[in-house]
Amino acid sequence: MEYVILNNGVKMPILGYGVYQIADQKECEKCVLDAISVGYRLIDTAQAYGNEEAVGKAIKKSNVPREDLFITTKVWISNAGYENAKKSIEESLKKLQLDYLDLLLIHQPFNDYYGTYRAMEDLYKEGKIKAIGVSNFYPDRLIDLMQFNEIVPAINQVETHVFNQQVKANEIMKKYGVQIESWGPFAEGKNNMFTNETLKTVGKKYKKSTAQVALRYLIQRGVVVIPKSVNKERMIQNFDVFDFKLSKEDMDMIVTLDKEESSFFSHYDPQTVEYITGLGK
Numbered sequence: 001m002e003y004v005i006l007n008n009g010v011k012m013p014i015l016g017y018g019v020y021q022i023a024d025q026k027e028c029e030k031c032v033l034d035a036i037s038v039g040y041r042l043i044d045t046a047q048a049y050g051n052e053e054a055v056g057k058a059i060k061k062s063n064v065p066r067e068d069l070f071i072t073t074k075v076w077i078s079n080a081g082y083e084n085a086k087k088s089i090e091e092s093l094k095k096l097q098l099d100y101l102d103l104l105l106i107h108q109p110f111n112d113y114y115g116t117y118r119a120m121e122d123l124y125k126e127g128k129i130k131a132i133g134v135s136n137f138y139p140d141r142l143i144d145l146m147q148f149n150e151i152v153p154a155i156n157q158v159e160t161h162v163f164n165q166q167v168k169a170n171e172i173m174k175k176y177g178v179q180i181e182s183w184g185p186f187a188e189g190k191n192n193m194f195t196n197e198t199l200k201t202v203g204k205k206y207k208k209s210t211a212q213v214a215l216r217y218l219i220q221r222g223v224v225v226i227p228k229s230v231n232k233e234r235m236i237q238n239f240d241v242f243d244f245k246l247s248k249e250d251m252d253m254i255v256t257l258d259k260e261e262s263s264f265f266s267h268y269d270p271q272t273v274e275y276i277t278g279l280g281k
């Protein structure tokens with residue numbers, strides 16, 4: 001495993017396992033146990049995924065020492081604001097059966113995320129959260145939050161994959177010492193990612209799949225990745241990306257796949273904002 005060191009000195013695995021869209025509790029528990037048995041130590045969940053309890057059960061059953069795991073969850077829009085956020089974080093800790101979180105993110109830059117952030121800063125100071133950060137904060141929201149708060153977010157988790165590489169946004173994050181983390185490292189398979197010709201051509205050189213090339217590319221760019229799969233063979237495949245190195249020529253080929261736009265939705269599109277904020281009411 002390779003690691004990144006966050007802006008407060010916390011060590012974070014560069015590859016983890018995400019549990020979005022694994023709503024069934026039994027399935028999620030099994031998946032997380034499988035992922036841990038494969039070697040994943042970073043688990044990424046969220047209040048909104050409805051599976052924190054399942055993740056907590058799997059952590060307990062795994063018998064892996066707490067200090068070897070890196071657990072992330074996220075505060076949902078409906079829990080925004082100082083008091084609400086604090087309460088919801090306590091609930092998340094209970095569901096996860098943990099007494100501290102390694103990383104806590106604000107899931108979306110909507111509702112009273114200032115209040116949420118200040119609750120997170122307080123819990124960070126109390127030692128209940130080892131690192132705090134944000135998700136889906138594009139440069140405008142990120143800079144705004146940093147200008148008026150004490151603690152610089154350690155992480156910004158944003159949609160990042162070969163078709164949306166976030167080069168410009170990452171430059172801003174680097175300027176302020178914020179580590180980029182990718183959600184949707186495979187773009188959930190959109191744009192036929194798994195059969196992309198460029199990724200296939202590069203993969204053939206190393207006897208690696210398109211999925212492995214896509215992850216390796218992000219890792220070599222210093223991006224933390226949290227691929228999701230419910231399939232143990234794929235979990236193994238996605239974990240097996242540290243025994244090869246893409247050449248400069250490969251990297252230069254893959255950079256051309258960047259469309260510099262979301263494969264899902266834009267946080268600047270009013271209809272999308274209406275939809276997402278509607279989910280948090």
Ligand SMILES: NC(=O)c1ccc[n+]([C@@H]2O[C@H](COP(=O)([O-])OP(=O)(O)OC[C@H]3O[C@@H](n4cnc5c(N)ncnc54)[C@H](OP(=O)(O)O)[C@@H]3O)[C@@H](O)[C@H]2O)c1
Binds near residue numbers: 184212
């Ligand atoms: N902060 C946010 O707003 C946000 C948003 C989205 C996601 N996330 C986080 O990021 C994580 C990853 O993103 P994601 O789950 O949206 O999508 P993703 O990891 O880009 O893609 C997951 C999809 O790829 C398939 N897959 C996985 N490995 C594969 C392989 N080796 N070969 C072929 N297919 C493969 C999975 O199918 P199978 O499961 O059937 O294998 C699933 O359909 C999430 O789980 C979540 O933790 C955060």
